[in-house]
Amino acid sequence: MVSLKGMTDRHDGRAPDQTREVRITRNWLDHAEGSVLVEFGRTRVLCAASFTEGVPRWLKGKGTGWVTAEYAMLPRATNTRSDRESVKGRIGGRTHEISRLIGRSLRAVIDTKALGENTIVLDCDVLQADGGTRTAAITGAYVALVDAIEDARSRGLIAARAQPLTGSVAACSVGVVAGRAVLDLDYPEDSTAETDMNVVMTGDGRFIEVQGTAEGRPFDRDLLDQLLDLAAKGCADLTTRQQAALAAATDGGEVA
Amino acid sequence: MVSLKGMTDRHDGRAPDQTREVRITRNWLDHAEGSVLVEFGRTRVLCAASFTEGVPRWLKGKGTGWVTAEYAMLPRATNTRSDRESVKGRIGGRTHEISRLIGRSLRAVIDTKALGENTIVLDCDVLQADGGTRTAAITGAYVALVDAIEDARSRGLIAARAQPLTGSVAACSVGVVAGRAVLDLDYPEDSTAETDMNVVMTGDGRFIEVQGTAEGRPFDRDLLDQLLDLAAKGCADLTTRQQAALAAATDGGEVA
Amino acid sequence: MVSLKGMTDRHDGRAPDQTREVRITRNWLDHAEGSVLVEFGRTRVLCAASFTEGVPRWLKGKGTGWVTAEYAMLPRATNTRSDRESVKGRIGGRTHEISRLIGRSLRAVIDTKALGENTIVLDCDVLQADGGTRTAAITGAYVALVDAIEDARSRGLIAARAQPLTGSVAACSVGVVAGRAVLDLDYPEDSTAETDMNVVMTGDGRFIEVQGTAEGRPFDRDLLDQLLDLAAKGCADLTTRQQAALAAATDGGEVA
Amino acid sequence: MVSLKGMTDRHDGRAPDQTREVRITRNWLDHAEGSVLVEFGRTRVLCAASFTEGVPRWLKGKGTGWVTAEYAMLPRATNTRSDRESVKGRIGGRTHEISRLIGRSLRAVIDTKALGENTIVLDCDVLQADGGTRTAAITGAYVALVDAIEDARSRGLIAARAQPLTGSVAACSVGVVAGRAVLDLDYPEDSTAETDMNVVMTGDGRFIEVQGTAEGRPFDRDLLDQLLDLAAKGCADLTTRQQAALAAATDGGEVA
Amino acid sequence: MVSLKGMTDRHDGRAPDQTREVRITRNWLDHAEGSVLVEFGRTRVLCAASFTEGVPRWLKGKGTGWVTAEYAMLPRATNTRSDRESVKGRIGGRTHEISRLIGRSLRAVIDTKALGENTIVLDCDVLQADGGTRTAAITGAYVALVDAIEDARSRGLIAARAQPLTGSVAACSVGVVAGRAVLDLDYPEDSTAETDMNVVMTGDGRFIEVQGTAEGRPFDRDLLDQLLDLAAKGCADLTTRQQAALAAATDGGEVA
């Protein structure tokens, strides 16, 4: 059985159920309706929310809005340089998969009727990658989304009393490293993990996405339960961080 | 709380924990080293396993083999025709995502050392789609994979005693339809499901992949537990089907 | 001079002017307006006819319909696996060429005025290739086209008395193998043929397409005449098969 | 029955069995090993033959050479401008089809063993299109091919006595215009033709390719025979032109 | 300091401030509204101007026209064959850059209001390259543009008194070869130049574009001034050639 205690420390000294240092810097960009530089330790993702009036063609005239996301990595976000997808002329499977995950996660807390026929695109660009880029992206994008909605409200683009947001969203990774279930894996942990799970939850503790993968040995139900417990704890911690960031003055304040 | 009982029937009369009729036809193709036409009700997927000596460049000289998969849908597999990805010139995110899932699922039961420097590609082409194409693909591809390995063994391409397979794999979908947790959703169910989960398990009941998504309302831990129970039952049933198909004579016999 | 008689048998025992066993299974798919699994021996092509109201932009408002076709091969249709064109991101010349041939052949028996502003797309996907895939595709696609038109008529999408079809179409290959003109070459014959010709004819014996290619030695007029005679015989035989298939009850009956 | 006589003249006054004015200008380019500007009336195609040592990877070490062709049209070769295929990012089916036809036609008179492990690429770029671009391209490319081979011989890249060419090639179009079989259709004729056929023949009157298409009504065997007769006459005339051009001094002389 | 005099001759005997022989052949094509074959020595560019009514979507309803350009090279324009960009499926940076330069240069002398909602596309296809292809293209495209505008005027597509042209444009290259500033570099000079500059000027001697690049050593202000002087001389000479060509009768006359 996998245990949370009594073993050697994680390589960076964290407790098994401890996230890395999380920093959420709002309004990192001047042009975007909402923007956040989110950092999970050395992982650094720039989340920009772009609000535009109108919806894609297939939604026109239905009175509902649309929220979508695009995820990408800068070529030197990683330890060794990767070729640009724009140069290769095609987007890889991983990029597609994560973009879709982020979009679904945010739409889970959006009332598209209340949004009206408006579109919000969340661009999540990984400036530096050290594990957990998709969970950092979701966690940061939620904050940028809140700011973009408030910006639209202040400009009269959505009704003063409309409540497009039905809740908050945060995401964390959990996994089994060196035989122990741990929270928020960094790259050295992630690359040796036997099981890897990304969990997206609402602020009130319900699940939006659960994606668990046996990298090595298949896992049993007990371990799955342990990982889900750990993820619930992690998402709750991240929700607290998001709330603190959103409570701060909006002039670029940073919350560590 | 979501209940398995006491509600109106599913639209096709199945019990909540009942799969559709499953048919596994081996050797549906003459050329492929392994091939299976797998049917989950009206969902029909052709799985072809191609065994080739040698491995991709990045694996050369490491003494290990490679198993990968490609998933695609014929344009008229669905109710209305879709454009071909070859004509559009790019593969969509959903296709990428499912191809990767199938590949990971099969690799979870492969000992790549025992495979030697050989590659097996699983092509899973959906001839007709009625929900659950990815789970049918994984379930059928496993059988084609077994046949391809035995074919290679019979031709002396892998050692007589090598055991590249460390277990079996099957996959099923579960979800919440009309407030009730059900197994193996067909398209009418899938398109109205609130929660949708695909689970890939080994024949001995451990998890390889768990992918749950709240399509509508986020779901709580209780419901997640119910869905996991249902999935375990479904994968066990599918494992039985696979074993029956593999026990039959290999001359194109069909097992309903 | 090339002779039809007095030489050793073809490798599968057929007479020089004999087609392989032809099977035409209608309604192989549940969703498509017309669908046929056509088999010329081991060559197996799934032809799906999709009827949609409206026409491409360049035809709008002219009161005429449109019929087009797309041909493709599954990666493991052939003896060794081919890369997917969707993965390569571009369609090859051969695929383009055959798609265009099928479309032209079917349009030759279509009165687009009688079709009204409707479009029928014929998807011809080769599930298994053993020579003659383009001729099988044309022969099967014609049957699927008939079914799609009748389906549209039964749903009131084309007028009860409209006659969009002006005739029937079938196609066969002929070639010179081992110095002898033969009909309906399978892959072993095709790959050693000196001359290869595909002929598309109407049910009343007129030509729609004649495409002859000297693979080895250029051929003279006498041989060309012999090949045309053989093709006329083959197309007439296939026309008979099509008529029998269309005369059968439409509930998935198979005609061997 | 279609007749060659007794009807009104062709729009440009030609006899039914008369080609347009044919001009073959050798050495139109300074860099290419062989180059020809070929004109069939207003159709103008620049054919450049590039000789390079070595062969594509799949031919290496077999001691045989390779001849291939690429056909393309300048955007304003036609009456209205077409988009560039380079800008669209993909080659159209027609371009593919014609490139393959030209390559096959030339390879039909090449002894690849005698060529040695060398490659000749024929680039046929249509500067102005007025019908018959593919037949002009084949007819001109043959002359450029001869010059490239002689150039290679003079530089010692192929043996002094090697005979890579086993014959000559020319091509012409024939068709039924206004109920009459005519030779070498220009664009106004081609766009109204009921039947259109392209025929590639050797200098000694054998067939390399026969491609006939019923644009309108299907055609019968009698008409097919008439068209083949006309094509044989046309290809013989073009062979004479090629011989005259090749007999002239090689310093850019032009033969009308 | 770099000197214009007292050194050995250029490899082709030209004076430092002398262009190659310039030939401008108007109406080289039959279909295009304006067309020019421009030759700077062995560099040969076909410039076709296509006039169409209407403008791109983003300009609609603004009452202004549009002029744009596309530059490309035939595969065997150069000393060794280059792959086609259409076959590679993407346009290279150099092609993009030069197309944009030509378009900007021509727009600098266009009054888009006077042009009305019409579009002129300049296709500049390099048939043979020997240095200076972009400057030849600009110089020739201007003449084709003049002809296309006059053609449109004669057909009543632009007003009789409209003056869409506000001046003329010509372009030349200058550079430092073997320590000396020279005008209109051919390929042997260009490939060894230390500094390379392309200058686009109006007929009245003002600058539209100045693009100077240190290929080897960075250059100082003195040298830059010398090069600009030389370019002014060259553009003036080319302007004279353009005027002569435009003054000639428009029936395909050639001006050397």
Added chain:
Amino acid sequence: MVSLKGMTDRHDGRAPDQTREVRITRNWLDHAEGSVLVEFGRTRVLCAASFTEGVPRWLKGKGTGWVTAEYAMLPRATNTRSDRESVKGRIGGRTHEISRLIGRSLRAVIDTKALGENTIVLDCDVLQADGGTRTAAITGAYVALVDAIEDARSRGLIAARAQPLTGSVAACSVGVVAGRAVLDLDYPEDSTAETDMNVVMTGDGRFIEVQGTAEGRPFDRDLLDQLLDLAAKGCADLTTRQQAALAAATDGGEVA
């Protein structure tokens, strides 16, 4: 004549010959061999230098290294969101052009022999755009390049005494705004400029690139001279900033 004085202020109060506030933050990334966040006012570009052993295939065995650059913009760097080039599947002309400019500029101060068979790629990603992104990219990339070379030296990948850098590089924009020549245009200025010029210079005041474009009226030699003077002043100022940044301790210090 255009004047530097006596007119109304620039919209942000700068003197005509004054750059925006320039900030150069070294080591902004943890993984890259050299990295700089460079800011010209609100323009913010992340420059990452990746050092790898070996060179592209076409340079192998020549004993020389290679320096190249790729420029890109995040989708929401600009005022309104742009589509990603990776999603569009092709790189635009502007991106290509700027990437090539940055690469050439840096290679102008590199002795590729001294670099040995090593490659340095400079990725310049615009996080926020407010005019002058290419000049900021060049100015910042130079600093990242210096750091990458020193890093390689410290790891013994280049010889201790090798001097791959032959000088320094900086770049600035100049232009005519409201009739006045000004330095370092921000976006509001750039979008209304009549003439726009980008100048790349070495630290000792020589030119690497001069790219001037008349956006509106063509410009005369006097104005060109004024702009060149202004650019020389701007590049000198930027050189001073670069030297200060490089003189600071390398632990992420920021120089304003």
